[in-house]
Amino acid sequence: MTQSNQPIPPVLIQGADLLGEGVQDVLVRDGRIAAVGSDASGDAPEGTQRLSADGLVLLPGLVDLHTHLREPGREDAETVETGSQAAAVGGFTAILAMANTSPVTDTSEVAETVLDLGRRAGYVDVHPVGAVTKGLAGGELAELGLMARSRARVRVFSDDGKCVHDARLMRRALEYVKAFDGVISQHSQDPRLADGTACCHEGELSGRLGLPGWPSVAEETIVARDVMLARHTGSRVHVAHVSTAGSVEVIRWAKAQGIDVTAEVTPHHLMLTQDLLTGYDPTYKVNPPLRPGEDAQALREGLADGTIDAVATDHAPHARQDKEHAFTDAAFGMLGLETALPVVSTVMVREGLLTWADVARVMSSAPARIARLDDQGQGITAGAPANLTLVDPDRAQTVDRTLSKSLSRNNPWHGLELTGAVHLTMLRGRVTAREGLVWGDDAAGEEF
Numbered sequence: 001m002t003q004s005n006q007p008i009p010p011v012l013i014q015g016a017d018l019l020g021e022g023v024q025d026v027l028v029r030d031g032r033i034a035a036v037g038s039d040a041s042g043d044a045p046e047g048t049q050r051l052s053a054d055g056l057v058l059l060p061g062l063v064d065l066h067t068h069l070r071e072p073g074r075e076d077a078e079t080v081e082t083g084s085q086a087a088a089v090g091g092f093t094a095i096l097a098m099a100n101t102s103p104v105t106d107t108s109e110v111a112e113t114v115l116d117l118g119r120r121a122g123y124v125d126v127h128p129v130g131a132v133t134k135g136l137a138g139g140e141l142a143e144l145g146l147m148a149r150s151r152a153r154v155r156v157f158s159d160d161g162k163c164v165h166d167a168r169l170m171r172r173a174l175e176y177v178k179a180f181d182g183v184i185s186q187h188s189q190d191p192r193l194a195d196g197t198a199c200c201h202e203g204e205l206s207g208r209l210g211l212p213g214w215p216s217v218a219e220e221t222i223v224a225r226d227v228m229l230a231r232h233t234g235s236r237v238h239v240a241h242v243s244t245a246g247s248v249e250v251i252r253w254a255k256a257q258g259i260d261v262t263a264e265v266t267p268h269h270l271m272l273t274q275d276l277l278t279g280y281d282p283t284y285k286v287n288p289p290l291r292p293g294e295d296a297q298a299l300r301e302g303l304a305d306g307t308i309d310a311v312a313t314d315h316a317p318h319a320r321q322d323k324e325h326a327f328t329d330a331a332f333g334m335l336g337l338e339t340a341l342p343v344v345s346t347v348m349v350r351e352g353l354l355t356w357a358d359v360a361r362v363m364s365s366a367p368a369r370i371a372r373l374d375d376q377g378q379g380i381t382a383g384a385p386a387n388l389t390l391v392d393p394d395r396a397q398t399v400d401r402t403l404s405k406s407l408s409r410n411n412p413w414h415g416l417e418l419t420g421a422v423h424l425t426m427l428r429g430r431v432t433a434r435e436g437l438v439w440g441d442d443a444a445g446e447e448f
Contacts, residue, residue, distance in 0.1 A: 008429045010034070012044045016053035016390065018380055020356030026058065028386040031428040035382055053390055056423055059360045061093025061387030063367035063376050065156070065185070065264055066240060066312035067337065069095075069126070071117060072110070073102025078317040078407050080117035080126060085405035086315070086337040088123040088433035091389035091422040094368070094376045095124055095337075099131040100161045106131035106142035108150035115152040123432045123439065127371065130154040132173050132184060136162050141173060148180045155372045158185035160240055161287070161332075163222060165191055170226065174235035181372060183236040183262075186226050188247070189288065193218035199328050201274050201289045209277060211327065216295070219288060220246040227254035227261050238370060239263040241314050243288040245298035252307045262370050264312040265299050267336055267343035268412060272296075276412075282323055282330030283412050286316070303362060304353040310367045313340045317408030335411045338404060341391065343413070345420025349393070356393070386429040395421040405438060 010029040018024050018036070025040035026033060027048070035043045064087065070078040080097070087095045097114050099105035105114060111128040118126020130147040134140045136159045147154040157177060164170045164186060173184050194214030200206050202213030223239055227250065230237040239251060242263050254261045268286065273293045276284045284290060302308040316333025323330050344363065348354040354362070360379070368377025378384040396419045401411035425433040432439055 010045055010048040011429065012040060012048050012050045013053050013058065013390070014050055016056055016058035018058050019360050020057050026380065028426070028429045031386055033380060033382055033384050033386050036380060055392065055394070057356050057391045057393050058380060059091070059356065059389045059391060060364040060377055060379055061389050061425065061427065062091045062341065062363045063371070063373065064092050064095040064313050064315070064337065064340070065310055065367045065371060066160070067095045067097055067315040068100065068317065068333070069097045070317060071101065072113065074319070076407070077319040077322070080114065081121040082405060082407050083315065083317070083337070084118060084121040084123040084126060085438045088425050088438050089405055089422065089436055090338040091341050091391065091425050092124050092337065093387040093389070093425065093427045094127065094373055096127045096129050096156055096371055098129050098160045099158060100136060104131050104135050105129065106134050108143060108146040108152065111147045111152035111154050112150055124427060125376065127373065128152050128154060129185070130157045132157045132159045132164050133169065138162060138164060138166060138169070141169070141176065144173070144176050144182070145180070148182060155180070155182045156185055156238070157182060158187065158240065160185065160187045163187050163189045163191060165222070167225060167229065171229050171233060174229055174233040174237065178233060178235040183238050183370065185238040185240050186222065187240050188219045188222035188226065189214070190218045190222050193221070197328070199285060199289070200277055201291050203292065205274055205277065209280070211277070214289070216244040216246055216291070219244055220250060223247045223250045227251070227259050230261055231257065231259045234260070236260045236262070241266050241269065241288055241312070242299065242302070242308060243269045243291050243295065245295050248298050248302040248307055252302070255307065262309045263307070264310040265303055265308045266312060266314045267340045268334060270296060270299055270303070271343055271347045272412060277327070280327045282325060282327050283334060283410055285327055285330050285332055286334050287332035300348065300353055303348065309362065310370065311340065311344055311362050312367065313337050317406050318410050319408060323410045333410065335404065335406055335408060337406070339399060339413045339418065341422055342397065342418035342420045345393065346418045350419060386426055388426040389422060390424040392421045392423050394419065397421050403436065
C-alpha cells in the first residue's frame with residue numbers, strides 16, 4: 001500500500017460551505033461522515049483533528065467515468081499509480097479505467113488485475129471498464145458476464161477509441177448487459193464517415209490547414225442509432241465525450257421519449273475550440289476533435305439544462321515518442337484529471353451556468369449512479385462514506401505541466417489561468433491529496 005494502514009483520527013471540518021449552499025461543520029470518523037451541522041462539533045471526540053475550511057466549498061468526492069491509465073502495457077505513458085495520484089490531486093475519489101490496455105481488458109483476469117493495481121496504489125477507487133468486443137476488434141462480444149461477476153464487478157463496458165459500429169453486435173451487447181444492469185459506453189464515430197486519416201473537425205478550417213477531417217454527422221448518426229437500439233432493447237446506453245450540437249439535440253429528444261440514455265462531456269470540449277489547431281500543435285489533437293465555438297456553446301447549454309449528465313475527463317496520457325510528431329501522425333488525446341474541476345469552475349460556475357450543487361451532480365452523484373458505484377456520490381450527509389473534496393472557489397492558478405503527477409506532459413491547459421482550485425481530497429476519511437501534493441510526498445501527511 002502506498003498509504004499508511006494506521007488508524008485514521010477523527011477530523012472536524014470547520015466552517016465549510018456545503019455545496020455552496022451554506023456554512024456548516026462536518027465531523028468525519030471511522031471513514032464516514034458522523035455528523036453535519038450543529039451536532040458535529042459537540043460530537044467530536046478527544047484527539048479530533050480540526051481543519052479550518054473558511055472560504056472553501058465542500059463537495060462529495062468527484063467521480064470520473066472516463067480515464068485511460070495505460071497499465072498494463074504502456075507504463076511509459078502512465079501507470080495506475082501515477083494516474084491515481086493525478087486523480088487525487090484533481091479532487092477525484094473514484095475513476096473508471098478504460099479497456100484499451102495491452103492486453104485489452106476483455107477478460108475477468110485483466111479486469112481484476114486493474115482493480116488490484118488500484119487498490120495497491122490507494123489514492124482513489126479504480127474501477128475497470130470492460131471491453132465490449134474481444135481485442136476491441138468489433139467482431140465478437142468479450143466476456144461481459146464473467147467480468148460482471150468477477151471481483152471487479154464490471155458494470156461499464158466500452159471499446160472507447162473505437163466505435164462498436166456493427167448495429168447487430170451493439171444490439172446484442174445491450175441485450176446482454178441488461179441482465180446485470182450494465183451499460184454500454186459508446187465512442188460514437190461511424191468509421192465509414194471518419195476514416196483512419198481524419199485528425200480534426202471537417203470544415204472550412206480543416207480545408208485551409210490541409211488536414212483531413214471528419215464531419216459532425218459521423219458522431220451524430222451513431223448517437224441516433226444507439227438511442228433507438230436502447231429503446232428497442234430496454235437497456236442502458238451512455239454516450240461518451242459528446243462533442244457536437246447535433247448530438248446534444250438527439251440526446252435531448254431521446255430523453256424526452258423516456259429512453260434510458262445518459263451522456264458525458266469532457267472539460268476540453270466545453271472550453272477549447274478548433275481555432276487552437278492553426279499552429280499544428282499535436283497537444284490539441286484529440287478524438288473526437290475540438291469543434292467550432294457554436295458546438296462548445298451547445299455543450300455548455302446541454303450540461304446546464306441536464307441533457308448531458310456528467311463531466312468526464314477522457315484523461316489520455318501519451319509518451320513523448322507518441323505525441324511529438326507532425327499533427328497528422330501524432331496520437332490522439334490530452335491530460336485532464338488534475339484540471340477538470342478548475343475548468344468546470346472557470347467555464348461553467350463563474351459564468352453562472354452551474355452552481356456548486358450542480359457541480360456535485362455532474363461530477364459526483366450522476367457519474368456514480370451511471371457506473372452503479374454504491375459507495376461514491378452519496379452526498380454530504382451523516383452515515384455516508386467520507387469521500388470529500390474541498391475547493392477554493394476563488395483561487396486562480398496558472399497551469400504548469402511540469403508539476404503534473406501524470407507521467408505524460410500532453411497538457412492542453414499549460415500556461416492558462418483557471419479559477420477554482422482543489423484544496424484537499426479525502427477518501428473514506430483519509431487525506432489523499434492536498435494543494436497539489438499526494439500521500440507520500442515529502443510535504444504531505446495527515447497533520448493539518
